[in-house]
Amino acid sequence: MSDDRxxxxxxxxxxxxxxxxxxxxxxxxxxxxAYEAISLAIDEQEAKLKRQLAAANEDAERLAVELKEQxxxxxxxxxxxxxxxxxxxxxxxx
Numbered sequence: 001m002s003d004d005r006x007x008x009x010x011x012x013x014x015x016x017x018x019x020x021x022x023x024x025x026x027x028x029x030x031x032x033x034a035y036e037a038i039s040l041a042i043d044e045q046e047a048k049l050k051r052q053l054a055a056a057n058e059d060a061e062r063l064a065v066e067l068k069e070q071x072x073x074x075x076x077x078x079x080x081x082x083x084x085x086x087x088x089x090x091x092x093x094x
Contacts, residue, residue, distance in 0.1 A: 006038045 013034045021027045
């Protein structure tokens with residue numbers, strides 16, 4: 001079974017093993033353990049990224065709800081009047 005995510009990292013490992021061993025059972029055992037370790041590291045990193053993405057999506061959804069709730073006050077002019085008052089006060093127009 002081949003995994004392209006792992007295969008791209010294997011050539012230097014292959015070369016390093018061949019500097020010390022010929023192809024055979026020892027080579028295959030070391031190569032397979034390295035392959036498994038890389039595969040596990042990739043799987044763990046992908047799972048971590050998925051968790052982070054899910055948390056970011058939840059934060060974005062929460063923020064969207066908050067913004068909608070805040071924006072509802074603008075529709076009736078309540079916040080607009082308050083914002084205009086604060087602006088005029090800061091600019092010395094009131």
